[in-house]
Amino acid sequence: MQPTMQPTCLQCGQPIKIIPGHRRRCYCNKQCKQMAYRRRQGQQARPTKQETTMDERVLRERLGGG
Numbered sequence: 001m002q003p004t005m006q007p008t009c010l011q012c013g014q015p016i017k018i019i020p021g022h023r024r025r026c027y028c029n030k031q032c033k034q035m036a037y038r039r040r041q042g043q044q045a046r047p048t049k050q051e052t053t054m055d056e057r058v059l060r061e062r063l064g065g066g
């Protein structure tokens, strides 16, 4: 265990510079922050799914109820 609290980048794992007076950062640089942000967005965003349920229903009704 390290006596000093050395924060490491959540993206690449490199030690982050501690700037006195500044808030503790989670990433060593902007690039890592962007990458982590994009990864998060990718997880949330789902692939666009074509909704054909409505069309199918209409077609079936047309075909069925003649």
Ligand SMILES: [Zn+2]
Binding pocket: 009, 010, 011, 012, 013, 014, 027, 028, 029, 032
């Ligand atoms: Zn990093």
